[in-house]
Amino acid sequence: MVRSKVGKSQVETAPLGLGTNKVGGHNLFPNLSESDGLETVRAALESGIQLLDTAFMYGKGRSEELIGEVIADFPRDQVIIADKAAHDFSSGEMVLNNEPQFLKKSVDDALKRLKTDYIDIFYIHFPDEKTPKSEAVGALQELREAGKIRAIGISNFTLEQVKEANQNGFVDVVENYYSLIHRDEEEKLIPYLKDAHISFVPYFPLESGLLTGKYTKDSTFAENDRRSKSEKFTGKSFQNTMAAVDTLRPIARQHNVDVLQIVLAWYLANPDLTAVIPGARNAGQIPGIVQSAEVKLSKDEYDLINRNFLSV
Ligand SMILES: NC(=O)c1ccc[n+]([C@@H]2O[C@H](COP(=O)([O-])OP(=O)(O)OC[C@H]3O[C@@H](n4cnc5c(N)ncnc54)[C@H](OP(=O)(O)O)[C@@H]3O)[C@@H](O)[C@H]2O)c1
Numbered sequence: 001m002v003r004s005k006v007g008k009s010q011v012e013t014a015p016l017g018l019g020t021n022k023v024g025g026h027n028l029f030p031n032l033s034e035s036d037g038l039e040t041v042r043a044a045l046e047s048g049i050q051l052l053d054t055a056f057m058y059g060k061g062r063s064e065e066l067i068g069e070v071i072a073d074f075p076r077d078q079v080i081i082a083d084k085a086a087h088d089f090s091s092g093e094m095v096l097n098n099e100p101q102f103l104k105k106s107v108d109d110a111l112k113r114l115k116t117d118y119i120d121i122f123y124i125h126f127p128d129e130k131t132p133k134s135e136a137v138g139a140l141q142e143l144r145e146a147g148k149i150r151a152i153g154i155s156n157f158t159l160e161q162v163k164e165a166n167q168n169g170f171v172d173v174v175e176n177y178y179s180l181i182h183r184d185e186e187e188k189l190i191p192y193l194k195d196a197h198i199s200f201v202p203y204f205p206l207e208s209g210l211l212t213g214k215y216t217k218d219s220t221f222a223e224n225d226r227r228s229k230s231e232k233f234t235g236k237s238f239q240n241t242m243a244a245v246d247t248l249r250p251i252a253r254q255h256n257v258d259v260l261q262i263v264l265a266w267y268l269a270n271p272d273l274t275a276v277i278p279g280a281r282n283a284g285q286i287p288g289i290v291q292s293a294e295v296k297l298s299k300d301e302y303d304l305i306n307r308n309f310l311s312v
Contacts, residue, residue, distance in 0.1 A: 061109070201274055
């Protein structure tokens, strides 16, 4: 896979990575198996995926610990760790914190959990309301100068907040919500990022499973399944997405793959994105993800998929 630079940093990544909020993210997802999480990360690395997207918030450090266990068995330069922090539980309740001291301590603590001496990409996970953005990013620049991180990221920042954070040109990458059915960032954020040589990594590329092709318009979710309360997985919105997903089925048949590979191939062909980080729940899902890198969509197919999902 062709590698590209993350912003202006020295970090280079292939476009296919792995999202790891289901690796140890017990506070976010019920009934997660840690052995499945460990095997998922191992299977991804063994299949050639290098970019692992984690965060303190995924299990309050547990995802980082599990990843640390697995990467110990691989050469460090074969792994690209993207990590995040901002959630501060020190007062007993969760507050977002971007203060320089908090970010510096977060990186030091994350390095211990990951059992490594540098983090390739470090994101401020969410903006807080009080810290001047350029001060927060300034702290990450100091961490970069100290060799503890290699690239500076911000996540869940609006365009105005990104501009404020990037006053000194230190920001390398933005990670925000963007998917085939959630295209808001195309209008303003992405054009700014391109001009400023900042990479873009979208999260929720599979819309939490909605775009994998495993659901149809007749799918329903049990009362105790949180998807039964989600707007995206119910009602008109669900029906519209399923209708758009159905338009992918003939394209998938043409390529002899499943819908999931066609969806990921669309992101991989999207020139606005530096990497895509689908999440997986178990190692069995890794081959399907990896296979997407072999699918080459024609320009007509890419444009057709683009159009079919624009109106969802
Ligand atoms: N920066 C942020 O604030 C932020 C926020 C959210 C997420 N993220 C990052 O983005 C990553 C991606 O988001 P996500 O994992 O929540 O959602 P996602 O990538 O949109 O969807 C992941 C889900 O797709 C399904 N899936 C994956 N491979 C499959 C396969 N081969 N066959 C069938 N189903 C498959 C699984 O669903 P099932 O679980 O139903 O099996 C999996 O849990 C996260 O892991 C995290 O690293 C960042």
